[in-house]
Amino acid sequence: RDVSLATAPNGAITNTEVLQSLAALMAPEPKAIKLANGVHSIVGLAAFNVGVIEGDTGLIIYDTGDGMEDGQEVLDFVRTLSDKPITGLIYSHSHYTYGARAILGEAQDVPVVGHPNVNRIVSAAAGGAISGVFSELGPLYMARAAEQLSNFLPDTGSDATVSPKIIFKENGFVPVNKNVADGEEFGFDGVRMQAFTKYWSDEDACLTLLLPDHGVVLNNLFWPFMPNLYPLRGDVFRDPRIWRNGIKQIRDLQPKALHNVHGLPMIGADSVNEALNNYMDGITFIFDQT
Numbered sequence: 001r002d003v004s005l006a007t008a009p010n011g012a013i014t015n016t017e018v019l020q021s022l023a024a025l026m027a028p029e030p031k032a033i034k035l036a037n038g039v040h041s042i043v044g045l046a047a048f049n050v051g052v053i054e055g056d057t058g059l060i061i062y063d064t065g066d067g068m069e070d071g072q073e074v075l076d077f078v079r080t081l082s083d084k085p086i087t088g089l090i091y092s093h094s095h096y097t098y099g100a101r102a103i104l105g106e107a108q109d110v111p112v113v114g115h116p117n118v119n120r121i122v123s124a125a126a127g128g129a130i131s132g133v134f135s136e137l138g139p140l141y142m143a144r145a146a147e148q149l150s151n152f153l154p155d156t157g158s159d160a161t162v163s164p165k166i167i168f169k170e171n172g173f174v175p176v177n178k179n180v181a182d183g184e185e186f187g188f189d190g191v192r193m194q195a196f197t198k199y200w201s202d203e204d205a206c207l208t209l210l211l212p213d214h215g216v217v218l219n220n221l222f223w224p225f226m227p228n229l230y231p232l233r234g235d236v237f238r239d240p241r242i243w244r245n246g247i248k249q250i251r252d253l254q255p256k257a258l259h260n261v262h263g264l265p266m267i268g269a270d271s272v273n274e275a276l277n278n279y280m281d282g283i284t285f286i287f288d289q290t
Contacts, residue, residue: 012160021225022162025263030077033265035257036214038191041265042077047164048096050074051218051259053211055189058087062209062218063261064099067169071099078103087189088113091176092220092261093206094121101172111188114176115197117205122173137234144233180207199246201227202238208250215256215269221246222275224263226282240287244280251276 006016027044034040038054051062059082064071075086086104091097091114104110146152150161180186180195187193192213200206201221209218221243229240250258251273258266258275266272 008160008162010156010160010162011158012156012162013158014162018162025224027264032077032081033267035216035259035265035267036211039211039214039216039257039259040081041259042074043264045073045077046070048261049259049263049265050078051090052078052081053188053191054082054084055087055191057189058085060088060090060188060191061086061103062090062259063092063096064089064103064172065096066167067098068102068172069099069169070096071102071172074099075103086110089174090114090209090218091118091207092209092218093200093203094118094125095203096261097122098169098171098173100174104174111178112174112176113178113180113188113195113207115205115207116176116179116181117203118176121203121205122175141233141235148231148233196246196249199242199249201243201246202231203236206246208246210253210255216259217250217253217255217257218259219246219250220261221250222258222260222263222266222279224260226286229283229286240283244283244287247276247280247283251280 004016005013006019007013008019026047030042030044032040032042040052042050042052046065048063048065053060053062059078065074086107088111089100089103093115097118100112146166149166150163151165153159153161180197182196182198183194185194191211194210194212196208199221206220208221227243229238254269255272256269258272266275
């Protein structure tokens with residue numbers, strides 16, 4: 001079919017649909033979107049989003065960024081919302097754990113909640129494995145990831161990239177000190193929570209979080225585009241059935257709002273239900289037809 005072209009703000013000539021999908025991926029400027037009383041999504045800081053949950057005495061942060069610089073930006077923005085202390089961190093998966101030290105500062109003995117595989121994956125990534133099956137192939141995975149994310153294209157001009165590049169930043173990872181099991185219910189600074197760890201998307205360390213009293217689910221399974229079910233750089237196998245079943249699990253929780261690691265949040269039970277069904281059906285169709 002005919003493909004319409006458009007010019008991005010940096011001069012890149014690209015598919016019009018690419019620009020439209022990027023608009024759904026990231027807000028044009030940082031802002032906090034209220035999902036429920038005491039629960040916000042911070043969007044527009046980068047390609048990832050940050051969840052902020054207000055507890056009895058402080059704030060619980062869901063994801064911290066790619067590095068110390070991101071963590072400081074997250075903290076600075078959070079401080080425009082509240083001056084309450086940070087009473088805990090929760091990681092959606094291993095990718096956005098590296099801003100934690102900037103957010104926590106000198107705080108000690110703060111609960112850091114995550115999937116049992118997060119610490120192992122971050123340790124392997126330090127050796128260049130970036131979630132790959134064999135750590136020895138880490139340099140190859142990284143080179144392919146750099147190609148995948150357009151690192152070698154110029155920043156401006158007709159041949160420029162319109163997608164985010166890999167930027168290496170100072171590591172501020174703080175290890176998980178509270179592993180959670182699938183279906184585990186726990187309290188956190190007066191907030192009831194339930195963790196789900198069985199299903200995953202781009203790595204086997206995803207933590208989907210239900211806030212039952214708020215009707216909110218925070219997750220790394222629902223993305224604003226059809227996912228790359230297999231990354232060509234040679235990452236771990238992503239079983240479409242696992243991803244699909246994770247979406248189904250979220251749908252069956254009947255949330256009123258979704259905080260998504262990528263893309264804008266969704267609000268409204270009917271809209272959330274329809275979007276999750278469509279996403280689940282899309283993945284199922286690809287799997288069935290191939």
